Amino acid sequence: MPPRILPEPTPETRHFWDGCREGELRLQRCTECKHSYFPPRAFCPKCASREVEVYPASGKAVLYSYVINHRPRPDMGTEPYAIAVVQLDEGPRMMTNIVGCPQTPEALVLDMPVKVTFEKQNDDITLPFFEPAKA
């Protein structure tokens, strides 16, 4: 299997990937209008203020939408897998994979609670995935 396609951080996104490596899902928030946003950038996409801060998100989310890819990318193995979008408690949505459950429509129910979990890929990159939250 070829190595998994991984992100290449830029100066604007470095804090996010450093956070994942340290087991923390980091979002950004505008200190003026309080808007939380993703993906990372050095200003608030809502009010254009440069006064923004990085903060740790709760890691809680719900499953918002997904497809189950039946033609796996070579670096993703041979079994179908879900490409999902989760809605974080803090507001932003992000693409991810749902781990720790079967990759089936029956197991993947929209709006089910999920929580972040981290999987190390190499010394620099750890990817944030989500798994069903225990009741």
Next chain:
Amino acid sequence: MKQKSVAVVGAAETTRMGKIPDVSVIGLHADAALNAMKDAGLKPSDIDGVATAGISPVELAHYLGITPTYADGTSVGGCSFMLHVRHAAAAINEGLAKTILITHGESGRSRVGAGGFGRAPSSLMGQFEMPYGVTSPPTMFTVPVLRYMKTYGVTEEDLANVAVVQREWAALNPRASFKDPITVNDVLNSPMIAWPFRMLMCCLVTDGGGALILTSAERAKDFPQKPVYILGTGESVETPMVSQMEDFTSSKAFRVSGKKAFDEAGIKHSDVDHLMIYDAFAHLPLYGLEDLGFVKPGEAKDFINERNTAIGGKLPLNTNGGGLSYMHSGMYGMYALQESVRQMRGIAPAQVKDAKISVAHGVGGMFAASGTVVFTNEA
């Protein structure tokens, strides 16, 4: 823009379509361009403006021997050609050029002289979508749809029926790739691509191209073909990442582009005789009908199920068979425009009787961009 100030005077597709392993991408552009110039009675030396996507307008101009005073390389995906039409209309009105050639060519199936589909790993998409296993459009364009289905009670059968109705139109089109009738069951039994999407809910992958030539309405009268006037245009863009769409049940780019075009054209929805909505996948006509305002949010499935967009319906939609059955080389917007022009000329294989206004609505990327053109054949 000023209504009806600019017209299409040349329009053609590539000589062949489907599987063309002996022609490269630039060759397909040129074949379509030569056909459109023949249609308009023009030579390359008569063209003073060029626009294209996929390849650079520099490549196009040099390959055809054109020395332009106007070049547009807007490349926002499959609707780029709708934007080219819009920009060309403004440019002609402003005197930047008199006669503008817009081309598309893509070796989608045979991949002759074609580039790759990769994204830089440092781009936002490379960082925040690619690591999760997205591949080509079937695993990206489809990501919002489960949310749309849950919100409005849309079923897999409803999605399948979009493909079924379009196949009925394709049956009337000798150049369509797929013409045999299909049923909802056929669609639901076709191979799984990315649940809930089956193969027959996804567009074709073919080779081909098309080209348009635009000039002022005043000059258009002296050309061999019946002029097709630009009545209104719109464009917008939203996000390069489908996961960051503002609303998973509606495209902001569609809404903005569509409203702008309808406002410019000064038309009501009931004025539209013929409609093209870029259908890379079966959900696109549903989003398009709603976001353009033909029906309210959530009503598109019933509108299609009740056969309003089918043969004999009040709003003939995707009458060439669409990207699902006609052809789809990668950037289908050009073929939607070509069908609108044929309908306005009165020469379409599935001609809508007495059609006077046609709307061609395109999507670029995965709901990333949109362009809308309203055509009329009335001066």
